[in-house]
Amino acid sequence: MPKAARNIGLRDVARVAGVSTATVSRAMNNPETVSEELRARIASVVDHLGWVPHGAARALATRRTGTIGAVFPTLTHGDFARAIQALQHELSKSGYTLLLACSEYNPKQEYEQVRKLIERGVDAIVLVGEAHHPDVSGLIQKNNIPHVNTFVYNPETHGTCVGPDNRKALYKLTNYLIELGHRSFGIVAQTAENNDRAQARLDGVRDALAEKSIAIQPRHFAQGHWGINEGRQLFRRILESKPWPTAVLCGNAYLSVGAVLESQAMGIKVPEDMSIVGYDDIEMMSELPVPITTVRVLSDEVGRRTARLLVAKIENKPIGLDLECDAEIVVRKSSGPAKA
Amino acid sequence: MPKAARNIGLRDVARVAGVSTATVSRAMNNPETVSEELRARIASVVDHLGWVPHGAARALATRRTGTIGAVFPTLTHGDFARAIQALQHELSKSGYTLLLACSEYNPKQEYEQVRKLIERGVDAIVLVGEAHHPDVSGLIQKNNIPHVNTFVYNPETHGTCVGPDNRKALYKLTNYLIELGHRSFGIVAQTAENNDRAQARLDGVRDALAEKSIAIQPRHFAQGHWGINEGRQLFRRILESKPWPTAVLCGNAYLSVGAVLESQAMGIKVPEDMSIVGYDDIEMMSELPVPITTVRVLSDEVGRRTARLLVAKIENKPIGLDLECDAEIVVRKSSGPAKA
DNA sequence: TGCTAGTGTGTAACCGGTTACATAACGAAA
DNA sequence: TTTCGTTATGTAACCGGTTACACACTAGCA
Secondary structure, eight states, X not given: OOOOOOOOOHHHHHHHHTSOHHHHHHHHHOGGGSOHHHHHHHHHHHHHHTOOOOHHHHHHHXXXXXXEEEEESOSOSHHHHHHHHHHHHHHHHXXXXXXXXXXXXOHHHHHHHHHHHHHTTOSEEEEESSOOOHHHHHHHHHTTOOEEEESOOOGGGTTSEEBOOXXXXXXXXXXXXXXXXXXXXXXXXXXXXXXHHHHHHHHHHHHHHHHTTOOOOGGGEEEEOOSHHHHHHHHHHHTTSSSOOSEEEESSHHHHHHHHHHHHHTTOOTTTTOEEEOSSOOHHHHHSSSXXXXXXXXXHHHHHHHHHHHHHHHTXXXXXXXXXXXXXXXXXXXXXXXXX | OOOOOOOOOHHHHHHHHTSOHHHHHHHHHOGGGSOHHHHHHHHHHHHHHTOOOOHHHHHHHHSOOSEEEEEESOSOSHHHHHHHXXXXXXXXXXXXXXXXXXXXXXXXXXXXXXXXXXXXXXXXXXXXXXXXXXXXXXXXXXXXXXXXXXXXXXXXXXXSEEBOOHHHHXXXXXXXXXXXXXXXXXXXXXXXXXXXXXXXXXXXXXXXXXXXXOOOOGGGEEEEOOSHHHHHHHHHHHTTSSSOOSEEEESSHHHHHHHHHHHHHTTOOTTTTOEEEOSSXXXXXXXXXXXXXXXXXOHHHHHHHHHHHHHHHHTTOOOOSOOBOOOEEEOOXXXXXXXX
């Protein structure tokens, strides 16, 4: 077997074009510093030789890889998927590529993934939420890597997070239900373990209820994973014994879809007998026979702003950007006045 | 401002441990070639200094980055998301990280993304489907990069694709409906432009129908993007004039959900008056009041096998793996005998 | 005792770009 | 004409690992 031919490199381009390697490099990265004529000559040689710059070599020399690492809990949640897609799209506009990893809602795994990403030399890191493995922040700090926590907004940590204020959103949504006359609430929640966003939403509900001195019956509080089927089961568990709550708050889009489907299966009239509301807005929610009232967060906007914030941080530019994303209540048919 | 301290590198580790750089490198990558004693000493120094190997330097020297590039049409499709998650998970077991990009169903964009990934030095590439921009295969070939086309299986290109045989799957599904007595069919399809999988599914349907000399009325064929709402509209268009088909085949999970929801809104009895079937199996389909008959492809299995195939290719190992993924018909309530 | 084979370690030349610094060329100002 | 400033280009030393090859040492054998 003949020895594999050495790949063509910048030196070959330089040789063929009859210039130095520095000039070729400059022609590629700072075209304005190279004379028109050489630039054209070099471009044609590059084209002719089909030279593709070697990323690792460039990364070694510049100490920047042009990659951004992201660790998301899951990709199968439509909102994360949309945010990642927007993030990737926006980053690629600035020449960055996304290195993606999944924590599967496991802090230990998140830590490992972050570690790996740092080894890969990412220029910045994106995480979800503010609650992480205790060593994560040390690792990021020690390596001095810009990072952003997404899907949360916390005025106290301004500049490091992009997303909605989860607590505020559910505080508003709960008050909306209170104004409709509801006094007895059920909650179908995502487990708040390792999930500060889910926790913040619960806090929002509790704060709003506490202000009116409304308490939630323990049997009206169900917590679990997420998914449509999970939503059905948790909803059913809440309705095991009467009296039923007049309004059920779901901590997640899929849970609310499950709750509504189950309510239909049980023959409950929504919203006449019971109001059901969700969080997040996936297409499903507006297409069901009973469209679901929810809090709409534009996930792609979260992704886009995250990208811009990251790029600003990497390039040390000022952040001219609102980091708190809107969380707007979208009223649909699934909510209405409390049954008299 | 003091000049930034040089990062600690392998040379520092070597100096502190009192050995050569080669020995440190070997201790990390081929522990068995280094004496027990040195190995331990080096390990403790590495730990003490908190040294993290520099990925780009290693990549430059080994000519392998340990990254795999993937270009998917979208992430918001649940099946792609699941496959990507499984792919990532499986790859990380073998020490690889996923570089992710999105083509948004645009061949030009796919080509650009592939280009970028190659610049980043990915060790292998994953694409969806076999229909790509004309320059893509040249680019991949020229750079001699292992690649896999996913979500397709084609015996003629065995070894380069992992997924279900789309044509066969819909051929089977159509025959199932024919056996139920259906002779008049409607199709709600995803546009086949730039989407060979959608095309293959259509071919499967047509082949099955042709064998029984069944023709599809042009007005019973509707094609569009995908999504629940799109499904509703396409379905409604098919039913604009009577006589209606007795069975409607949908090219995609979301389209079928839309079709079923719209049929309910229109008061059509499914499956008594009409059968509706889909493709792919997202949670929604089994949770609707009328669960939808469909073809189940285990997307995570597609992702996992893709990962194994890639690793085998990169490391030049034999492929002990079935590359054709099952596409099993899951019969649910939305399909039944044709109305007499 | 001399020779060989085998093991463990060190030396230094890579990998393929970038960029600080030196140099050359040229026009303008003195 | 000399001198200075400006701009365009070249030279070569990096970046931080890996690894071919050389070398030293030990054990085994004739």
